[in-house]
Amino acid sequence: MYAAPFSYHRAASLQEAVKLLQELGEEARVIAGGQSLIPLMKMRMARPAALIDINFISGLSDIQTSKGELRIGATVRHADLENSSAGTTIPIVHDCAAGIADVQVRNQGTIGGSLAEADPSGDWGTALLALESSVICAGPDGQRTVPLEDFIKDAYTTVLAHNEVVTAIQVKIPPKHSGGAHLAFKRSAPVYPTASASVQLTMEDHHMCKDARIVLGCVGLTAIRAKEAEKALQGKALEEKNVRAAADAARAAAEPQSDMRGSADYKRLLVGTLVKRAIGIAARRARGESVPAGHEYAGR
Amino acid sequence: MAGKVVAMSKKKASRGGSQRFSGNGAAAATTKWVGQPIRRKEENRLVSGKGIFVDDEKMPGMLHIRFVRSSYAHAKITRIDVSKAEKFPGVVCTLTGAEIKRQVQPFIEIGPGGAQKIADYPLAADKVVFQGEPVAAVVAETRLAAEDAAELVEVDYRPLPPVVTAEDALKDESILHPAMGTNQKTFKQAAHVVRIGRLHFHRFSSTPLECNVILATWDPRSGDIEYHCNNTFPSFASQFLAPALGVRIDQIHMKSFDIGGGFGIKITSYPYMAVCALASRKAGGRAVKWVETRIEHMQASAHGNERTFLDTRVALDKTGVILAIDSKHVDDCGAFPRYEPLGCVIWAQVLPATYRVKNVRIDMHQVVTNKCPVGPNRGYSRMQHLWFMERVIDICGQALGIPADEMRRRNYIRKNEMPYKTPNGCVYDSGDYASMLAMAKKLVGWDEWKKKQAAARKEGRWIGLGIGSTLDSGTNNFGQARIINPDAPFSGQSKVGIVKLDIYGEVVVSMGSVPQGQGHETTAAQVVADALNITPALVNVRPGFDTAHNAYTGHTGTYASQFAVTGLTAIHGAAMKLRKELSRLAAWKLQAKEQDLEFGVGGQGPEVRVKGRQKAINYWALANLVNVNNAGMPESLWDITLNCRHVFHANFQIPDVKRKYGNLTLTYAAQVHAAVVEVDRETFQPKILTYACVDDCGKAVNPLIVEGQVHGAAAHGIGAALLEDCAYDADGNLLTATFSDYTPITAMNIPDLMYGHMESPSPFTLNGAKGMGEGGAAPVHTICAALQDALYPSGVIIDDSHNTGDSLFRAVQKAESGGYAGMVRVEHRRASR
Known part of the structure; x- marks a missing residue:
């Protein structure tokens, strides 16, 4: 072809x-x-x-940490992040990077391209929204920094003007006692997930949740911040009742459509379960535990 | 982590079977190399980038062809305008259906009666009948120009109502009605009668890495057509192409070298082969290449058969032994029967599956729908029927409270009943299904899992244990086509092997097969090495297939699980003929008696020597005597050619067409798989917790290759069960035309496979080998069985061969709303036996 x-x-x-x-x-x-x-x-x-x-522009593929911020160049490959210390510092970044498509795509595909494409099922748009992230764009009038929640406007649509290029993504490193997880269900390796969920929790103490960010992927025209779900946890104990309420609120916030990846009803069910499980993993990580998580595949 | 168990069952005398293996009369050689797990000879070439695939081939002045395809499933073509395309720079010519219709005869149809009236042309002329059907072709200097110009071909369609389900198609007249016997009396005697509602085996396909590729040259001087292509049944293609194109078969030169997988699906590429030849002729004899894209492959190469099973009644005695099965099956073959209706009869090779049931009545129908035509797909036609039989076993077992393993144990054909004659006259050569099941259960830890399952159920978890028993019937009798069409002029099975000594004494083998990764070069070398008492490294096997080697009959191809039987027996026969010639020559030259000679490898390579003495002659000298140094050779040796061709024939009869009775296949390899699957309570995703494959293909010629084939077939089947589905919408649009939607199985989906191997040698073949490799979609049976076991307490009946988290979610919802009521009905009677 x-x-x-x-x-x-x-x-x-x-x-x-x-x-x-x-x-x-x-x-x-x-x-x-x-x-x-x-x-x-x-x-x-x-x-x-x-x-x-833009692959040959120098300085566009650096990963740097300074002043509590992680700066990821636009042409950093998914595999670079999968193998970087950034993934250790912010586990959600590793969860996301390590499960995008297959090895070949991860070796070649870039984080800037993924965000600029704004596919409703793209993993980065979901995972990074659970953190405080912004996108740096360069245009004829110089650079501007756009918060990620404002950057993606609609499916396949961003605020990028035609003459602008994404140059980097800035992510605020979460505080101590904060932990996150990005979970996604995929049918097979090379395809977009059927549903995904990213959760970042900051804990007051072992049980009390100080702050929560909950983001749903693949169940709307853009990644969805499930604010009602967040409220179900903020300032509350991480007990089963509250977690269930958060999962239910997440299901209510989803706006899925039926396609070959699954029916709308099924995606709604699935995304709530992913939120529930991501909360559990995020909390354990916030408490300092090392917990493997990420993408799951049909059959195993 | 393969837990490998090898159990040998002793070769036993044939009892009551009409067939015994008979070689070419020569004494069987020792089996030093046959049976060894040696590494594949072709491996180095393939992994170091030295494979030769059709797309690697370039010809001087080669052109490229691009097809223009229908976006409609069913429509009348009202206008085609190629004028803009023809003016595009680089375009040499175009072809349309209307133009081709004047130049060729429609393809032969195998089906009887009405099917003979189907006018199947390689390009649609008046009407399209499936999405992706080619309507025109553009031939250009470059592939890019062909693609650009193809967009300029204007086609107007008037859409017609599409038919996309078998049930809808059946509202019209059905095409075929083979049926067998009557069961009324048996049903009266039954202790239990189980009625099962609609079951459905979905449409899936093979996804070879390499799609169809054709390089065709129609030489205007000789009138010969040369094909370098990856069709895997070239003799069949030639017999379809020659009458359509109006040439003699000897004018069609077919060759292949390396092929990137096939699994049956490449057998049906002949319509495209016809167009490529016509394009070459129109372009003045320049070579024309077609490289199929993945979307074209998904839309319009071939899919596997879809089958619906209706109105099933099963009669059982009080112990759960099945006495009779009565059912109506509707096979959906897509838009054209083409290689069909063979699939409509091939399932009959395994009519009672692995079970002793004596009375089976299947009312078989086949319908055409506005979908991609079907073609052979690993486990072709048998797997649909075997899946049905496994569903019957599990559903009846659950209805009567008999565990799945016990249900099978009670119904399996016994080892001591082999060779076993089925109700329709097929002969199962050998096998020990109960021992295979015991091995599979042991590998997965069945009994421990039963306990864990009971504990898990108390916690609300859905864990299921499943068994899939399947048969890989191999070496088919083409006479079975006559059950469908009594006038079909073919029967039996044959393959050719050629073994020769070239001028400098090299042992060269030409195979009558079309390998696509099955390791034929290696196993052929093993057989020849044993016949001549040399090593496989000294045997030069020509890769691929070439009609110029003259190693073909009308059955030549690689299909129907048979090379280990047909191909290797032909090669063995040729090697033994060569051995005899070498022996006669050496006896003359060494002035010895033939019985005093022995074969082996000496200081100067392969040789023939006089036992116990220092007298020997090597292959170079023997070849020299015949080819370049033959003055003085006695006239009695002038018949020696050192170029020995042998044709394998299976001992088949033409089936009794009226009774639909006869031996349809020579060998029956078996697989018994067992798995434990958990359905996640919250996501409904099925997760394979443990999986074991037990394989019995008689004597394994190369156990390493056998294990590889088992793994591949298992992956294909797991993909079919959980991921792969050729889904159409109500308008006949294929919804899964890309890998993103079709999701072929990847390494991330495959569980660790445990492997067990048993050997029940076939009494009907050389060395006791059986064909294998198709695997009969054992995982589809196994996973459905495990899902059924997991969800039966929830009221779910697994009625489809394809299951996903989404479909299981909906199934549980359906069960909760009573949607499966009446799907399985059990009638208990006062048993008369």
Whole structure:
């Protein structure tokens, strides 16, 4: 399968990438890992007139920690994060990175591309919303920082102007006594999850939850912050009754659609269960336990 | 973590079987290499990037073809305009259905009566009958130009109402009605009669890494057509193509080298082969290549057969032994029967499955629907029927309170009943299903799991134990086609092997098979090494298939689990002929008696020597005598060619067409799988906790290859049971045309497999080997059985072969609202026996 004809431009710097976007117009697309764009192009479901390659811009693939913030360059690969110390510091990052698609996609696909694509089932859009994250965008007028909750507006739609490029993602490192988990159910390795849930809990003490963030993935046009579910835990003891209330509130907040991954009813059921389990794992991690978690697959 | 158990059952004399293995009269050689788990000869070539696949081949002036396909499942073609495409730079020509219809004869149909009237052309001319059906083709200098220009072909359709389910299709006239015997009396004698409602075996397919690829050249000078392609049944394709294209079969040159998997599905690529040849002719004899894309493969290559089982009645005695089964089966073959209706009869090879049931009446129908045509798919047609029989066993067991293992033990055909004649005249050659079950139970820890299951149920957990018994019937008798169409001019089974000594004494083997990963080069070398008492490394097996090697008959191909029997026996026969010729030559040259000679490897390579003496002649010298140094050879040796061809024939008869009775298959490899599956109470996701495969394919020629095949078949079956489904919507749109939607099984879904191996040698074959590798979708039976066991207390009846967390969630909801009421009805009678 071959893509429709397009021109290819390799940007040496961010400035050049932005300039190319301006010059080549609306039909130009930025390419980073290409793990979504290239399959769409080869099926001719996407027909960009030009591709602007940002893979060769230096400094765009660094992972840095400073002043309590993790800064992830736009072209950092999922596999880089899977294997980085950032994943140890913030377990939710590892849960997410380690289960995205398959090994080949993780080696090539980028975090910036994933967020800019804004697929409703993308893992990063869900996982990073459970943390305090923002997206740094570069355009003709310089850089701007957009909180992640404002960045993704709708399915496949972000606030990025045509002449802007994502350059980095900034994540505030959660405080002590905070822990999170990203759980997703996938049918097989290369596909998007049927449903996913990200939970970040900050504990007051062993039982009391000070703060909670609960995010649902694949069950709406964007990742959904389940605020009623969060309220069910905030300032409350992490006991079964409250956890169940949070899971029920999460189910109520979901807006799933039926497709080949599952019926709407099933996705609603599933996402609540994932929330419940993610709360359990997040709490244990907040208490300092090391708990493996992440994506689960049909059959095993 | 494979717990490997090998149990040998002694080769026993055939009892009452009409067939015995008879070789070519030569004394059987020792089996030094046969039976050894040696590494595959083809491995290095394949893993070091030296495999030669069709898409690696390039020809001078080669063109590329792109098909324009229907987006509708059922529609009238009202207009096709190729003018814009033809003007596109790089385009050489186009083809349309209307144009092709004037140039070719429609393909032969195997089916009788009405089926003979189906006009199957390689491109749709007036009407499309499934989504993805090709309607036109564009031929261009580059693949890119062909793809660009194909978008410029304008086609107008007038949609027609699609038929997408077998039940809807059945509202019209059904095509085929084979049926067997009558059971009324047996039902009157039964202690229990179990009635089972609708069961459904879903549509899934094979997903070979390499899709269909064809490179065709129709030479305008000779009129010959050369195909380098990955069709896996080239003799069948030739016999369909020659009359359609109006050439002689000897004008069709077929070759393949390496093939990236097939599993049966590549047998049906011949319509595309016809278009590629016609495109080459129109382009003035330039080579034309087609590389199928994955979406094309999913939409329009072939799917496995879908089958619906209706109105099932089962008569049992008071101990749970099945006396009779009566059922109506509807097979959905998609838009064209093509290789069908063979699938409509092949299930009859395993009519009573692994069970002693004497009375079986199946009212078999096959319907066409507006879906992708079906084709052979690993476990072809038998697995649907075996799944049905396993469902019957489990549902009856549960209805009568008899555990699954005990139900099977009571109903299995016994080891001492082998060879066993089925009610429809098939002969099961050997097997010991009860011992296989015992081994599978031991591997999974069945008895301990039973206890754990009881404890887990108290905690509200859904844990189920399941058994799947299945048969991999191999070496088919093509005479079975006559049950469908009494006039079908084919029967029996044959394969060719050629073993020769080349001019410098090299041992060269040409196989009459089309390997796709089954390790034929290795097992062929093992057999020849034993026949000549040399090593497999000294045997040069030509990879792939080539009609130029002349190692073919009309049955040549790789299908129906048979190479270990047919292919290797042919090669063994050829090797023994060569041995005889070498022996005669050596006796003359060494001035010795033939009986004083022995074969082996000496200081100068393979040789023939006089026992106990220093006199020997190596293969180089023997080949030299015939090929380049033959002055003075006595006339009595002039018949020696050192190029020995042997045709294997199975001892088959033409079935009794009226009674639908006869031996349809030579060997019956068996698999018994056992699994423990937990359905998550909250997510309804089935999780395999432990899984064991026990395999018996008679004497394993290469146990390493056998184990690999078992693993592959198990993965395919687990994928089918839990993931893979060719789903259509009500308009006939395929919803699973990409891997993202079809989700073929990946390593992340496969549990650790435990493996057990038993050997019940076949009395009908060389060395006691049986064909194997299809696995009969044992995991589909096994996982359905385990799910049934897990959810039976919740009132769920597993009535579909495909189960996901979503479908189980809905099944439990259905059970809660009483939706399974009446699905299984049990009638207890005052037993007369």
